[in-house]
Amino acid sequence: MNGVTARALQSFIQTTYGDAVWAAVLADSRVEVPSFELMLNYAPQLTERVLGAAAKHLNRAPDEVLEDLGLFLVSHADMQPLRRLLRFGGVDFAAFVQSMGDLPERARMVLPHATMPPIRPVDEGDGRWAIFCGRRPEGMVHVIRGGIRAMADDYGALATVELGPDEGPNHRLDVTILSDHFSEGRVFDLAAQAE
Amino acid sequence: MMFAGDITLDPGVLGQLLPMHLRTELSGRVLSMGATFARIAGSRATPDMWLFDLLACELPDGEVEVAPLVGAPVVRLRFRDGRRVGFRGHAVALPDGTALFDLAFDLVDLADLGGARLTASDFPPTDRTLDMLYLMEAKSLAMREALRLVDRLQDARDRAEAAALTDTLTGLQNRRGLDHVLQRTSLGTPFSICQVDLDHFKRVNDSYGHAAGDAVLRAVARRLMRNVRTSDTVARVGGDEFLIILPELTDIAVLDEIALRIVAELERPVVHGGQQCRISASLGIAVSTDYGYPDVKLMIADADAALYRSKSGGRARHTIHARPEQAPAPPGPPGTSRRSARP
Structure with a gap:
């Protein structure tokens, strides 16, 4: 997993469900880092563990969590810059x-x-x-x-x-x-x- | 319009192909312009205007001829009115005796498209302006994120350093490390404290530079470590101040011997960059058995006071703090121990 995915999941969960849920997800997934960095690389298993823990905490299927993550990345106010970059794709x-x-x-x-x-x-x-x-x-x-x-x-x-x-x-x-x-x-x- | 050969281009097609073009007579009168360029020019462009009324060119002053621009490798133009948006481009001569300019934004005006509200449909697919905008924006985002990461790492490093117990230069315990050792030092067992302050260290720094100073400090650390037992603790507690804790060592004769050895060792020159850096040291020692109840703070203060006596007595020597009930001994020759009363 690279930091892009990990960081995206973190932003999504923190922003949508709050820091407490994120802390619980981290604890559940036995991840030692307090915060993921966009620019760094992490072991591939980390995403799956974080995603699994998030799905459990949110009572959703992992696929649904990922789809919501996609929605969040494009539509949330904090994600304006990314949405802008995507809009360069076409008129x-x-x-x-x-x-x-x-x-x-x-x-x-x-x-x-x-x-x-x-x-x-x-x-x-x-x-x-x-x-x-x-x-x-x-x-x-x-x-x-x-x-x-x-x-x-x-x-x-x-x-x-x-x-x-x-x-x-x-x-x-x-x-x-x-x-x-x-x-x-x-x-x-x-x-x-x-x- | 006739091109070489037999291609006829409708001005509308020309506009589609080159939306940032200008066609002028060689006299400079503007005949037509592409839709995108017209949007950027806005109210600055009027029918039948002269090229050099609309745009200034980096030509010798007073030059208002189109002819010298035709065929030039690069033509740089800038709006005369309003925001002086810049363009670069080139001009070619058409068979009908007109000049065709094709223009692009100057780099500085590219980021916000010269303030014009252009959309993706204003650019033909061959024009990579949009990709440039994308990259500029994406790059600054990535850079911001990278700089944030650097900040966070720097913070973490500072915190780790503040929490560290070791002096990074010498590898000795630092003041925090010393505090940890002192907390662990059982006050039930006797021990001595020896303060070491380098003499003439500032002179080394001033004469030979900080690198030499650092080399001296590292040498001092090595020599101090070599001259005490492994159970002793050597800490660097200031720029050129060191403190040694010597557990279960209260014999004055032994302490004298150690102190003399340390001063002699530290007086051996340190060679750095071909320079012989010479220093010495003043020492002050306090022994826990001199106290009814050994108060570490008081002992350090007393060792400091003894050190001060070594300094004022001529440096390059050591002083053992005297028991309160003892009278100060008469001063001996330099380098030997003497006893000092608590000030």
């Missing part, structure tokens, strides 16, 4: 989905140790997209699913994102864009200062 939601194949490389440009699975969006016509997503790192497909849903809201699009049957070495997400301009969405100016 509307469809363009964003189309550009998702660039995400792993974009992430690596910023944090060389960031690990995202390969992503390949395929336009199936009529606003339907199949997004193929590698299996490693495990669970990332759920984070991405939550993230796509949050980005649809951000763009003001109405879309569904369902986990389809796996295809070969990939997970499959089925994105259906029902309306490109369902709501106002959130403002995005290219220049950060203007916002």
Whole structure:
């Protein structure tokens, strides 16, 4: 596990459920560090332990926790900078989905140790997209699913994102864009200062 | 518009291809501009205006000719009015006798797109301005996070250092380490305390620099350790102050011998960078059996007072603090022990 995932889980749990829950999760997962660092690397087993403990404490399935993490990373006020970076992907939601194949490389440009699975969006016509997503790192497909849903809201699009049957070495997400301009969405100016 | 060969480009197509272009007559009159450049120019651009009324060029003063710009490797232009947004680009001559400028933001104006409310659709896919913006923003985020990490690590290091019991320079116990040892020292068993203060250390620092000073301090630490028993504790309690705890050693003759040996050892020059650094030491000793109930604080104060007598007596010597009931002994020659009354 790298610090990106660990730090994201920590921010999500602390911000959404409070420091006490995070402390309990840490204690349960027998993790010796008080706080994860974005820039550091940690042993791979740590994420699974933290995630397992978090799921237990929140009484949710680990996949659901990861999907909520994806939602949080894009939609929470504290995560504005990340959401801004994602908005550089395209002028509307469809363009964003189309550009998702660039995400792993974009992430690596910023944090060389960031690990995202390969992503390949395929336009199936009529606003339907199949997004193929590698299996490693495990669970990332759920984070991405939550993230796509949050980005649809951000763009003001109405879309569904369902986990389809796996295809070969990939997970499959089925994105259906029902309306490109369902709501106002959130403002995005290219220049950060203007916002 | 005719290009070499037989390609005809509609101005609308040209605008699509180069949304940051300007087309002018060689006289300088502006004929058309791309939609993105027009959005950046805003009210600064008016129909039929002159290029050099809109933009200033880094040319010799008074130069208002388009011709010298055509074919130049780089053309740098800047708005004359409002915010002086800068551009760099190049100009080519078209077969119809006009000049075509293609422009891009100067780096300094790129971060906020010159204050213009542009969107992704203002840039063609070949233009990597958006990627630049993404990277600039992402880089500053990553840098901020990295600097925060450095801050936190620095904090942690400071805290660890404050909590440490060892002096990092000499490897001896520091004052905190000494406090720990003193807490563990059983007041039931007799012991002695020896304060050591270096003589002329400041001179070494001043003459040969801090590196030499550090080398001397390390040598002092080694020599002190060599001249006491392993059960004794040597601590560095100040810049050039040391304190030795000698458990179960109260024999004045032995203490004298140890003190003389220490002074002699510390007077051996330390060679650093080809320089012979010479110091000496003044010592003050207090012995627990001189006290009805050994109060460590009082003993240290008394050892200090004895040390002060060594200093005022001419340095390079030691003094053993006298029992309160004893009269001070007559002073001996330098380097020998003498007894001092509590001040």
